Amino acid sequence: MMIEKSTLWFVIIALGIGSFALRFVFTGLVGDREMPAWLLRHLRYTAVAILPALVAPQVLWPAATNGQTDPARLAAAVVALAVGVITKNVLLAIVSGAATLYALLWLLG
């Protein structure tokens, strides 16, 4: 399915402005004023919450297999996460996950 061109450009520009705003908000505008502790405490966990929430359904119900759980993709996900946790090396985790995926897709035909 194609992404609509008008939507795409809107997303690129809005995301560019939004990302710049996030990066500029303190250095440029807020200065040295303190932020409330409860807010900082929640902000600390945004990335570590949003990414797993995004990825979990894709791992269990991949679009490529029409939502059927796929042993090769599931194993690749487990390996990528495990290697990442053990080594803290993002690239090594990606390579291990991809290697697992291709090995199993080939073995399981």
Added chain:
Amino acid sequence: MAITTTKSAFRKGLADAAPFVLVIIPFSSLFGILATEAGLSVFETLAFSVVVIAGAAQFTALQLMQEHAPTAIVLASALAVNLRMAMYSASLTPYIGAAPLWQRALAAYLTVDQSYVCSMAQYEKEPDMTIPQRMAYFFGCVTPIVPLWYLFTLIGALLGAQIPESWALDFALPITFLAMIAPMFRTSAHVVAALVASVAGLLTAGVPYSLGLILAGLAGMVAGAQTEVWMTRRAERVTL
């Protein structure tokens, strides 16, 4: 080696950030490949990287646009992934907040994980650096990183159109996300946030307009923050 001039500050930044080139090249190539696989033109793909320069947010937006999620959800999710940039901005402020506005604006555009990590380490190690030296160091850090981010997005985009479907690239994004999550597990609060968000993401997968992602993300954030409060209290009780 201590920094004595703005020129040596720039050179030190350049040298300190050089190893990150090994991360930037594969990541930007992967974005270029996946974006063109998703139907973006080479120009659109390159524009995406130049305008946004934030890997995780770009991958998130790309994934959700492919799923035809509503635009508001695409933006909210990608910006949520990018919220850490606001934290970076906050912690850089005491060091470079006194620089001229145009330099701060340029530094804001160039604030990425690598330039932030390098600069903070340097500013803490050598607190006597002048403001121009700090800015020179910062711009030194981004010099090997950002141009390569553009260049390898372009190269990935040019390659992407030629990769056959049998390569199962549909799963490159989930694998990349999982690999990026793992190093974020700094405390058990981070692990709890990720676990709660995953379970909530599965439970809310049927919620319309991809709103489930926002709900699951919020659930994870609250869980992480609460775990942190609980752990701090327990630590205080133990020391008493």
